Amino acid sequence: MKKYNLTKYKDCTNLLKTTPLTEHYDEVITDDTAFYLDDVCIGIYVNIDKELLTYVREAVKDTKYVETYRANTLPTKSSVFGALPRVALLNDFCRFSNKTNEEKQNTNKLFTFQQTLCDIYKKHLPALYQYDLEKARETVNDDYRLIDTPYTTANINVNHAIKYHKDSGNIKDSYSNVLILKEHCTGGELVLPEYRIALKQSDGALCIFSGQKEIHGVMPIQPYKEDFYRASIVYYTLAQLEHCYPYKQEVTRLNLKKRERAVKRKDNKDPRYNGQK
């Protein structure tokens, strides 16, 4: 593994929500690298052996995606597996995504890969790995943790050339990870403009870094064959899962809420409550 001493050249807050450009970096990282800032390792880039990717690739190819966005760009799609927090009104209870139950094999394949991911994370960034694992254990009830890793949830996002941003919504200070699987397309490098580097997103590239602190974005993707794809697989734990009760209690809470709402609706219709006799 190469060691790379980072230099923070400038604040790039002004680039947030813009598309990464080649002029934002001087170097493309292609070899396995540990990134250091002031003698502290703050991120890694690793090319994972192809045979370790067999199952996760099958999940990427087999899942039935939801198309998410289409506007002057490549069609994008995604699938979500694992635990999700309450979403008021829409899904007012903590649960597993529909895909988790509908596609059990894909869920298993994706969650099994976490072991490879965590082995790499633990090996190169042991203190950060431990921090993330303990935070997940403290924050999230075991009913929502399919596996004892820092991650409860996995997304497969296809052809997302995402603009510059910082990650949000995950457990505070937890590290982000991105695994790339791709065929028949070029581009899609992960750019960290403040350090003037880009990480080549070859098939099997894994990046672990602080996506909450570092501005990052993805270069446009150029297909050269019809059956192309560039999938980014991310594992994470949403901070909102801290509010989840154990599953049985969560169901009881949902039923109570439903009853409360039904009573409210009835009361609103009751003439005694709207001035009629």
Ligand SMILES: [Fe+2]
């Ligand atoms: Fe991100």
